Amino acid sequence: MIHWTGGRHTEVRVARVKTGRYPSDMAPSAVEALRQLGGRWPDRELAVSLNRMHCKTGDGEALTTERVRDMRERLGIPEYDPAKAGSPMISLMEAAERLGICVGSAKTLVLKGIIPATQILPGSPWMVPVEALSSEAVRIGVQGVIDRRPKYYEDYQYDKVICLPGL
Known part of the structure; x- marks a missing residue:
């Protein structure tokens, strides 16, 4: 409700993102996110992060460690190796x-x-x-x-x- 200086009132309705929701237009695809994050973190942490970003598999399933590993191997993304990282x-x-x-x-x-x-x-x-x-x-x-x-x-x-x- 907008209260104008002259005493008039105007009702305005606006859609908003509810608390704790991740807007669907901001969510990256699982493949895009995995290409950017793969090799930097272990598969378990990648699965947690991808689920937090609301990334899903092709059939709408949540990502597990095994699904992340399979997708990473299909995309040819190297496995996380802490010894290879330049600075820990x-x-x-x-x-x-x-x-x-x-x-x-x-x-x-x-x-x-x-x-x-x-x-x-x-x-x-x-x-x-x-x-x-x-x-x-x-x-x-x-x-x-x-x-x-x-x-x-x-x-x-x-x-x-x-x-x-x-x-």
């Missing part, structure tokens, strides 16, 4: 584990430009160079994340003890 790259999740912070905080540091990372396609994994994790800027950024934690941070970690009512 890890995913943002692995980088967060090495830095001792959560993935959300690590992504915030990437978006602020503190952790150098690249993403080939929207929805694909972030690639972080391993040597960048030891830089002074990253260390200061991680320390800032740690300093914002609650005073008794360990008390908030519920993954160590399961509290079930009635037991």
